[in-house]
Amino acid sequence: MSTAATGSHVPTRTAARAVELTKVYGSGETEVRALDGVDVEIPRGRFTAVMGPSGSGKSTLMHCLAGLDTVTDGKVFVGDVDLTGLKDGQLTRLRRDKIGFIFQAFNLLPTLTALENITLPSDIAGRKPDTAWLDTVVEAVGLGDRLSHRPAELSGGQQQRVACARALASRPELIFGDEPTGNLDSRSGAEVLGFLRRSVDELGQTIVMVSHDPTAAAYADHVLFLQDGRIVDEMPEPTTDKVIERMKAFDGRQDG
Numbered sequence: 001m002s003t004a005a006t007g008s009h010v011p012t013r014t015a016a017r018a019v020e021l022t023k024v025y026g027s028g029e030t031e032v033r034a035l036d037g038v039d040v041e042i043p044r045g046r047f048t049a050v051m052g053p054s055g056s057g058k059s060t061l062m063h064c065l066a067g068l069d070t071v072t073d074g075k076v077f078v079g080d081v082d083l084t085g086l087k088d089g090q091l092t093r094l095r096r097d098k099i100g101f102i103f104q105a106f107n108l109l110p111t112l113t114a115l116e117n118i119t120l121p122s123d124i125a126g127r128k129p130d131t132a133w134l135d136t137v138v139e140a141v142g143l144g145d146r147l148s149h150r151p152a153e154l155s156g157g158q159q160q161r162v163a164c165a166r167a168l169a170s171r172p173e174l175i176f177g178d179e180p181t182g183n184l185d186s187r188s189g190a191e192v193l194g195f196l197r198r199s200v201d202e203l204g205q206t207i208v209m210v211s212h213d214p215t216a217a218a219y220a221d222h223v224l225f226l227q228d229g230r231i232v233d234e235m236p237e238p239t240t241d242k243v244i245e246r247m248k249a250f251d252g253r254q255d256g
């Protein structure tokens, strides 16, 4: 990967933030308070992992920060933009222009080559790709001559690296990863996490990753721990062992 290329504007320190964010699903007896007054700042150019027991609100937090779900109360900002004040069309454009997603399932189009998959979002948006940036991303993804291969001809780890490159190609404000290594064996998972780590260190990308895996969380700069819809702890400079220890403290459960 080449030198840092973080854009020419003067960025604010925070890529996204939530203020008193509450999300309630259902009502009456079936009401679930998935998020209960969450205040959080996602620092720019850093790798943040979100962990916590099953049902603690990790996906809901990610979906609200990414503008994929509405909030019940509180505010969500991406950069300086208050998402809670946006109309549907504005929200769709903001997601398209400012946010990248990496899912557990790679979601590549099988008939397109790796390179075509990477450039697909900008092709659909009718945008000319920034070729210098694309070269940087393509070099970083480290697939060499496999860029002309179709997904079926690539390993799971290679496919997920293509999905990561696709997310990076539009230079989004931030990338959300939802269990990006959940479908991968440990070696392929390490390839993908190494790529995400380098995209933060060398390209200045901001990443928020939800994961159950303490090894994956250890690649982050910072871990947020959720329980019952609240952020109950944070861990700078996580290691696998420290994260495992912290997860054990959740009701004696280790299932994350």
Ligand SMILES: Nc1ncnc2c1ncn2[C@@H]1O[C@H](COP(=O)(O)OP(=O)(O)OP(=O)(O)O)[C@@H](O)[C@H]1O
Binding pocket: 025, 026, 032, 033, 034, 052, 053, 054, 055, 056, 057, 058, 059, 060, 061, 256
């Ligand atoms: N669309 C929905 N309708 C009703 N309840 C929901 C909905 N989505 C999530 N919930 C509830 O909100 C709570 C938080 O769910 P969420 O998916 O955010 O947790 P999570 O920490 O991501 O869990 P997991 O680790 O199992 O993926 C859970 O109790 C869940 O059942």
